Amino acid sequence: MERDTRQRRAIRKVLEAAGRPLSPQEILAGARRQAPTLGPATVYRTLRALADEGWLTPVTLPGEPARYEPAGKTHHHHFRCQRCDRLFEVEGCRQASVAKAPRGFVIEDHEVVWYGRCARCARGS
Amino acid sequence: MERDTRQRRAIRKVLEAAGRPLSPQEILAGARRQAPTLGPATVYRTLRALADEGWLTPVTLPGEPARYEPAGKTHHHHFRCQRCDRLFEVEGCRQASVAKAPRGFVIEDHEVVWYGRCARCARGS
DNA sequence: GTCGTTGCAAAGCGTTTGCAGCCTA
DNA sequence: TAGGCTGCAAACGCTTTGCAACGAC
DSSP states (O other): OOSOOHHHHHHHHHHHHHSSOBOHHHHHHHHTTTOTTOOHHHHHHHHHHHHHTTSEEEEOOBTSOOEEEESOOOSEEEEEETTTOOEEEEEOOSOGGGOOOOTTOEEEEEEEEEEEEOHHHHHHO | OOSOOHHHHHHHHHHHHHSSOBOHHHHHHHHTTTOTTOOHHHHHHHHHHHHHTTSEEEEOOBTSOOEEEESOOOSEEEEEETTTOOEEEEEOOSOGGGOOOOTTOEEEEEEEEEEEEOHHHHHHO
């Protein structure tokens, strides 16, 4: 990430404005408004570079392609509404200390995803 | 899943014998010992059929292709070794009751994945 | 002017589908 | 024998890579 190009400015701007994790395709569509010739290859390369330098955090859900959100948030996990498919952040984390791995296993990290109905959809049905 | 063919017997047998979730490729490799002409397409079709009828549970980890294990096990989660990439089962679950979703959200399910070193790889380094 | 960056196109990779032939029931 | 099942190959969607042209510094 040595040079500051129009494409990279556009990609960063889209991510900053979103307020939720975006897929590469959403990023491509959004950034093309400011860099019309932008192609998928540049998006993927830029996302990898931004993630490598820590500016960006990949958010991967089981069975779904990765999304990305600006880094710097506190430790949190995600809640996915099964009805509207939106992704929410869940503050804090209470399972780090209660891990129970088999004997001899060393735990270095963990990932938690909650599934259910968000407040809006839970009211609906 | 109306007919009982050599290919399907082989696939079921491999899954039952594994004791851990297997990827389609692991299943293909294992089942070929009993059905040498077996191809990927049949594996995928059979896995989908077995999952649809409830005999099989798909295990999807963030950012990775799905694995499969026989259904009917008690509630458990998974541990993924970052060195040998194998997936293990972790007995029990201590987070179901400590979920802390935003107000109004209804939790219906959850997924937890632990990352680290398995006993064998932890010894290695 | 250098050389990091871009964009097209092509290649990967895992998975799905079309279709003719096979084999279980 | 009927029709579900198989296996090859081709198609698929997403992501990565090769390479020549471009443009930030």
